[in-house]
Amino acid sequence: MAAPGPRLRLAAAISLLLLLAGAQALAPSHRLTSRDLARLRAALERPFADVQAAYYSIVGLDSLGVRVADEKAACNFVKSHVDSSSVDSLFYAAQSIRVLSGCEVTISNETRELLLAAVSEDSSITQIFHAVGALSSFGLPLASQEALSALTARLSKEENVLATIQALETASYLSQQADLSGIVEEIEDLVARLDDLGGVYLQFEEGIETTALFVAAAYKLSDHVGTEPAMKEDQIIQLMNAIFSKKNFETLSEAFSVACAAGSLSRNHYHLPVIIVPDGPAAVSHHQPVLRLQVTDVMSQPLTQASVKLDYAKSASSKATVLQQTPFTLSGDVFELNFMNVKPASGYYDFSISVDGDKRFIANKVELKVKVSTEVGITNVDLSTVDKDQSIAPKTTRVAYPAKAKGSFTADSHQNFALSFQLIDVNSGAELIPHQTFVRLHNQKTGQEVVFVAEPDSKNVYKFELDTSERKTEFDSASGTYTLYLIIGDATLENPILWNVADVVIKFPEEDAPSTVQSKNLFVPKPEIQHLFREPEKRPPTVVSNTFTALILSPLLLLLILWIKIGANISNFSFAPSTIVFHLGHAAMLGLMYVYWTQLNMFQTLKYLAILGGVTFLAGNRMLAQKAVKRTH
Amino acid sequence: MSGAAGSGAGAAGSVGSVVRRFLVEYGSGTPSRLKVLDAYLLYVLLTGALQFGYCLGVGTFPFNSFLSGFISAVGSFILGVCLRIQINPQNKGEFQGISPERAFADFLFANTILHLVVINFVG
Numbered sequence: 001m002a003a004p005g006p007r008l009r010l011a012a013a014i015s016l017l018l019l020l021a022g023a024q025a026l027a028p029s030h031r032l033t034s035r036d037l038a039r040l041r042a043a044l045e046r047p048f049a050d051v052q053a054a055y056y057s058i059v060g061l062d063s064l065g066v067r068v069a070d071e072k073a074a075c076n077f078v079k080s081h082v083d084s085s086s087v088d089s090l091f092y093a094a095q096s097i098r099v100l101s102g103c104e105v106t107i108s109n110e111t112r113e114l115l116l117a118a119v120s121e122d123s124s125i126t127q128i129f130h131a132v133g134a135l136s137s138f139g140l141p142l143a144s145q146e147a148l149s150a151l152t153a154r155l156s157k158e159e160n161v162l163a164t165i166q167a168l169e170t171a172s173y174l175s176q177q178a179d180l181s182g183i184v185e186e187i188e189d190l191v192a193r194l195d196d197l198g199g200v201y202l203q204f205e206e207g208i209e210t211t212a213l214f215v216a217a218a219y220k221l222s223d224h225v226g227t228e229p230a231m232k233e234d235q236i237i238q239l240m241n242a243i244f245s246k247k248n249f250e251t252l253s254e255a256f257s258v259a260c261a262a263g264s265l266s267r268n269h270y271h272l273p274v275i276i277v278p279d280g281p282a283a284v285s286h287h288q289p290v291l292r293l294q295v296t297d298v299m300s301q302p303l304t305q306a307s308v309k310l311d312y313a314k315s316a317s318s319k320a321t322v323l324q325q326t327p328f329t330l331s332g333d334v335f336e337l338n339f340m341n342v343k344p345a346s347g348y349y350d351f352s353i354s355v356d357g358d359k360r361f362i363a364n365k366v367e368l369k370v371k372v373s374t375e376v377g378i379t380n381v382d383l384s385t386v387d388k389d390q391s392i393a394p395k396t397t398r399v400a401y402p403a404k405a406k407g408s409f410t411a412d413s414h415q416n417f418a419l420s421f422q423l424i425d426v427n428s429g430a431e432l433i434p435h436q437t438f439v440r441l442h443n444q445k446t447g448q449e450v451v452f453v454a455e456p457d458s459k460n461v462y463k464f465e466l467d468t469s470e471r472k473t474e475f476d477s478a479s480g481t482y483t484l485y486l487i488i489g490d491a492t493l494e495n496p497i498l499w500n501v502a503d504v505v506i507k508f509p510e511e512d513a514p515s516t517v518q519s520k521n522l523f524v525p526k527p528e529i530q531h532l533f534r535e536p537e538k539r540p541p542t543v544v545s546n547t548f549t550a551l552i553l554s555p556l557l558l559l560l561i562l563w564i565k566i567g568a569n570i571s572n573f574s575f576a577p578s579t580i581v582f583h584l585g586h587a588a589m590l591g592l593m594y595v596y597w598t599q600l601n602m603f604q605t606l607k608y609l610a611i612l613g614g615v616t617f618l619a620g621n622r623m624l625a626q627k628a629v630k631r632t633h
Numbered sequence: 634m635s636g637a638a639g640s641g642a643g644a645a646g647s648v649g650s651v652v653r654r655f656l657v658e659y660g661s662g663t664p665s666r667l668k669v670l671d672a673y674l675l676y677v678l679l680t681g682a683l684q685f686g687y688c689l690g691v692g693t694f695p696f697n698s699f700l701s702g703f704i705s706a707v708g709s710f711i712l713g714v715c716l717r718i719q720i721n722p723q724n725k726g727e728f729q730g731i732s733p734e735r736a737f738a739d740f741l742f743a744n745t746i747l748h749l750v751v752i753n754f755v756g
Binding site: 548555567589593613621 | 672691737
């Protein structure tokens with residue numbers, strides 16, 4: 001009955017963990033730091049090449065809250081370079097003039113007619129957008145209902161992302177009396193078309209520029225219409241991560257789009273992403289007891305109106321809450337909290353911080369890992385030589401850090417060397433267990449060093465004992481004077497320690513001492529390995545095998561002699577063609593055997609054999625039949 | 634003693650007389666065709682024995698060559714014996730359908746296949 005219980009609990013725990021992981025909001029990973037902002041400004045503050053470039057620069061800088069350097073010159077440039085026959089040019093000029101202060105322009109009737117004519121179902125969405133934008137920025141009257149119907153009709157034909165974004169922008173210029181809900185619904189459709197990259201970034205496959213333009217247009221329209229854009233908090237943060245991940249801008253239009261997105265994310269009516277970063281490393285100590293936080297919007301403007309609160313601070317190891325529900329105090333542009341007031345033990349702490357003050361804040365809860373450092377002190381350092389037989393009482397010397405023990409200690413076959421010490425937190429007096437507590441023995445003559453770990457016992461007293469018979473392999477049985485160092489280190493210690501405590505004379509038994517102490521150099525050439533080639537088989541001398549070859553032909557000689565003696569002859573040889581063919585074929589087959597031995601493979605031989613054999617067989621058949629006939633007669 | 638010696642001499646004499654009688658019978662009673670074939674068989678036997686003796690003397694490397702040579706000798710001997718049995722007029726009753734010419738053709742054909750394999754194996 002024990003088996004199902006724990007498994008069920010495990011499954012419940014895992015599902016709860018997954019739920020929590022999903023419930024936890026994503027933290028922004030990218031923002032526009034002040035350096036990024038400067039780069040963006042520099043990208044936008046280029047001398048104007050044409051009206052479009054002027055539009056990007058002027059309106060982009062305005063989104064960042066920056067005024068153009070010389071507004072009068074900009075105004076003159078725009079007025080002189082505008083092309084009154086082009087709707088696009090008029091749009092760029094109109095938008096720029098609207099932003100620049102003290103820039104006036106009069107519009108001729110022809111220009112107005114041109115713009116009004118462009119607002120129809122036959123123009124592309126870009127044309128409608130530019131016409132509507134120009135008319136609105138010039139302050140000319142505009143028939144919103146007609147524009148809306150033209151837009152809706154075009155939208156059903158042009159399905160691409162950029163056209164839809166431009167439709168959103170156009171709708172933000174139309175009167176609120178028109179029913180813009182159809183266009184507002186496009187925001188949701190566009191959000192569905194975004195690509196999720198690793199759960200961190202959300203962007204269109206067309207690129208960052210399109211994504212940034214979408215964000216700017218969505219918020220512009222939502223502010224105009226008065227409804228919250230249909231984007232979830234996580235999606236907004238992912239969009240932010242994608243847009244602000246681009247730090248270098250190749251084109252002016254890219255810089256413009258990022259500037260517009262930054263402006264809209266810091267100034268709209270619905271969502272205000274909050275960036276919470278520690279000012280410097282997230283570490284406090286006795287010397288630096290204050291934790292400083294920068295709480296800003298996406299353009300690194302400090303949100304001094306916000307109220308920042310520590311929800312809880314838990315120790316990372318013990319999960320005990322040391323502080324909760326404490327507000328941060330504003331000091332200049334930075335929020336501060338003196339964490340050392342609660343006298344935390346050294347180590348890592350999980351901070352949960354929330355920022356409130358405005359309903360629009362999103363990503364306003366963060367988890368931060370804060371390190372509390374301290375200084376370590378070594379106390380009760382006792383060096384002693386312990387007799388192995390326990391017959392003599394151990395001799396103990398106390399040393400105080402950072403002094404070195406006077407005299408030297410001996411460890412040999414009948415006495416061990418022992419070291420014990422305690423580590424305490426200098427500020428609080430509590431016992432510390434750092435990560436690194438090493439005892440290093442360094443041979444002064446040969447340069448050998450051996451490092452051991454000192455382990456704490458149940459009372460947190462560190463002990464180290466050197467037994468020469470147990471440890472002779474580490475030392476290679478090299479006797480001599482060794483300097484003893486104590487090394488204490490940890491991530492949360494501000495004062496790591498390397499302390500030369502004493503000199504220890506170690507004597508190993510003589511029979512184990514190596515004749516020369518070689519330093520273990522790993523990087524010398526190793527002895528060469530000689531490859532043993534396969535030995536050829538033993539063969540008899542050539543004389544023997546040649547003799548045998550001659551010998552093997554002797555039975556053949558015997559055969560010929562016997563045949564002659566018996567009286568075998570070929571007197572019955574008939575010169576019939578079949579006989580000749582048979583004998584020739586047979587001889588050829590024997591010759592083929594020889595050729596097979598020297599040159600051919602089985603397949604070729606079978607081929608030739610089939611031909612020769614066939615011929616020989618036919619001839620032989622005829623010949624033998626004739627012989628049989630002759631015999632029976 | 635003399636009886637044993639006599640019987641020993643007699644035994645030796647009997648072995649010798651058996652051999653002599655055999656040779657006389659063989660020389661007169663065997664057709665010359667069969668004698669020719671017997672000479673061939675003796676030749677093959679000697680060749681095989683010599684090969685085997687050489688292998689015992691100097692070792693079996695290369696083993697495949699020895700095997701192919703030895704099997705050639707053994708196989709040829711067997712086929713020769715088969716031919717002799719089939720040609721022997723005294724066995725005519727047992728080989729009604731097989732004329733000497735047919736036996737000879739079979740002998741040639743089997744030898745061809747044997748030596749094809751032998752040459753393949755000799756290396």
